[in-house]
Amino acid sequence: MYNDEFQSAFHVDGSTGRVDARAMVPGAEQGSQVVQGERAGYVVGRSRVSVFSKSTLSVEDTRTPPATEQPVVLEVAGGPYLVYRNAGQVVRLGDPAATVPAGGPLSRPTATSDGTVWLHRTDTGSLCGLTRAATRLVCHARLTQGHSGSLTVVDDQPVVVDTTSDTLSTVGEGGLGEPAAIGIDLPASAQVANSAVAGRLAVVDPERNRLLLVDTAGLHKRPVAQPVVVELPKDGRFSEPVTTSNVVAVVDQTRNVLMTYDGSGAPKARTQIPGNGGSPRLARGEDNRIYVDSPDGSHVLVVDGESGSVANVPVDGEDPEEPTPQATGATPTPPGVPATPPGAPGRVNAVAGDGSATVTWAAAAPNGAKVTSYHLSWSGGSTRVSGTTLRTTVSGLTNGTSYVITVVAENSVGRGPGASTGSVVPQRRAAAPRVTVKAASGTYTVTWNQPDLGGGTLVHYLVSAQGQADRRVTSRSTQYTGISGTVTVRAVTRFGPSGSPTVRGAAGSAKVPVPTGPPTVEILSVRSVSTGLRVTVRADGKGSAATCQASFLQIKSASVSCSGVTDLTITNVVWFGSISVTATITTAAGSRTDTWTGVPQVVG
CATH class of the missing domain: 2.60.40 (Immunoglobulin-like)
Structure with a gap:
């Protein structure tokens, strides 16, 4: 993983829960990912890929990526690979290195143990494989026109999940296998796990905020059990699930919380993810563990692939072999110099919630005495947290009201200077509208009610239909011709005057009626x-x-x-x-x- 503060790539040993190697890679972009091959490691940013030797831990080369987007990384035999989904480009960093055009946009890729990378062209529905050392794709099958889906792996066999027909099919040189019914209605936006867990596929349904565990027995023509349904927090946004042989991991991105479950859907652990910045990243390691990198690279959560337990590994910048004060970037206090109040916390930030704000910050310099607490204050309230806490949620705030929150560190000598967030406005997203779709004379009329707007002001409704550009509608109806699948409607609201940030509400959806008979x-x-x-x-x-x-x-x-x-x-x-x-x-x-x-x- 890459740590922004220390400008270094760190390696975490999952079995010991310790940092055991560090490579200095100065100048990498904030939020860069680290991926490793047999002999080299790669720090991957949007505009540059830095290559360092795994033996000398020094930078040996830099490369320019084919697109300025954050790629999906795959550590597989013959790789690693970088998949630029929007640009439709696949980069092999292993031997032989190559950049392979896919010809169009891609959904999330997957890979089998032989090193074949499997890709789904979202514009044409083509299902293609890039074998180890190959320099071009071979497309074996294609989804039905107008259908949406995702690729995954079951029993080391690529499988496509068709979210339009709600079926599973194997993918091979002979094309698509016989479809097997899933047994539950999946939206086009369903997020499918990278592989099966205990004979089931983990799927996040973002429309209904639930985790589904779908039986894959139908692929082997065996009786299919009913899907397991795990309810997720109704106001959350969730990552794609990542699985091991017996564990499913999902991040609630609204709360920055890691949730783990076993193959039957039983909850195993719920862990707050430390760190600042964007969204954490999940990846399955070759050791059957899941690694969750905090956004700024300050911590790694290691998920045991059998029990689902979580270990928090801090990355403090110390040399793995010979820890020194200089390695942390801190200046040691000389003997005999009295301690002073701590410095100001760094990178103070707040993210709005429903009647709340989640505040994060970087540790304040202790100045000779351990930081014992942090004090947060805002108009109308204050709170105190321990000196090891770098993230907390302030509640009891009024939606639509602007707040500035100040954080102050304290040690045994006293309190230091404060650092403040920018203005943050708590807000609750609108509820899901009730949507209906009726067909008449070849025209589909979509109507919906005004949902609970959560105290916000309606800006418009965002209407999505398969194969159509999203529409912004201020009324409560719109019409289409020639559509199929599902139509989704969300209320977009704002808190404050015109120009204030907008919030997307929960999604309401309805199936498009199937045509009934001749014209x-x-x-x-x-x-x-x-x-x-x-x-x-x-x-x-x-x-x-x-x-x-x-x-x-x-x-x-x-x-x-x-x-x-x-x-x-x-x-x-x-x-x-x-x-x-x-x-x-x-x-x-x-x-x-x-x-x-x-x-x-x-x-x-």
Whole structure:
């Protein structure tokens, strides 16, 4: 892991719970990841990859990545690999080094023990493998058009989870295996674990805030047990689950809490993740342990892969072999010099919650005497925590009110200077709206109620439909044509005046109705216009996309998309008296016609 404060990559031995190696890598970007191969380690940032020798622990090279995004890292045989999902690029840092284009955006990758990296193209649905030492992808299968899904590994076999049809299928050179039903409805946003645990797949359902353990026995044509459902905190945001042979680990990103469960869904541990900055990172090690890096690299939580117990390993900057005061960046107090009050805490930050704020800070310089406590104060209140605590949640705040929170360190001599957060506004996100989707004449009408806004002001609703760009809607309805899957609606609110930060509410969702039977078409009128005959029809695709065409004798109009009342024009025709006109509607479910006989109405 990389520690921002000490500009170093540290190696943690999971079996002993100790830091046993350190490589100085100055200048790496904040939040860089560390990944290791057989002979080298790599500190991976958005704009630079620093390479250091595992034998000398010194930097030997720097490389420029193919994209300025944080990649997904995979430590597998023949690797390690960096997968740039948005850019569609795969970088092999091992031997032979290579950059392999995937041709389009990717979902989260996975890998099997032979060193093959498996990838899912989200734009085309292609399921592809990059074998060890290969320089191009081989695509073996493809998800059904319009379906969404994720890749995982079950019994060292790549498996795709189709979240549209709610099925599992193996992926191999022969294509997709026979689909096995999951037994529960998964949203397109489902987050699937990297591998199975005790014969089940761990899936986080962010729409309903729950952890699902899905039986994989259907892949082997055995009876499938009902999924295990574990309720997660309703106001939380959660990481993708990571698993070992018997443990599932999930981070509640709202509270920065690591939660572990066994293969049956029983809770094992709940641990606060120390450190400041962004979101912690989870990774499964080759030793069947899960490692959770704090955002700033100040701690590593080591999860035992059998029991689910958690050990907290602090990274204090000391040399693993010969600890010295200089290694920590601190200046030792010379003998005979009296202690003084501590310095100001560093990197003080606050993140808003519901009637609360989570405050983090870096340790204050002790100045010759151990820091015994930290004091936090704000308008209307104060609290005190121990001198080893660098994170706490202040509660009892008023949503929508701006607060500045000051942190002061104290030792046996007295209190030092304070350091303050920026302005933070507590807020509660809106509840999930109740969503309905109705189909009529090929058009899907989505409606929803106004949910509890949590005391905030509604900015707009964010509506998401599969295969469509997100919509910002201020009313409580919108319409689509030609969609499938699930429609999701969230209320976006703000606390404070216009321009204040916005908060996304919980998601409400509804399934798009499946088309019911063949289409219908009815000719409403036939009129004589300057360009020929205008045929007005009422078209109903019964939920499917439809095209319509009108004909008179052997002359036909253009075939156009139709839904509801639609005009069709037959050009370059001449007629006398009563005539016969036919209209045809066509969908994937079939076609229907209607015939009209009479004298066209003349339009002046």
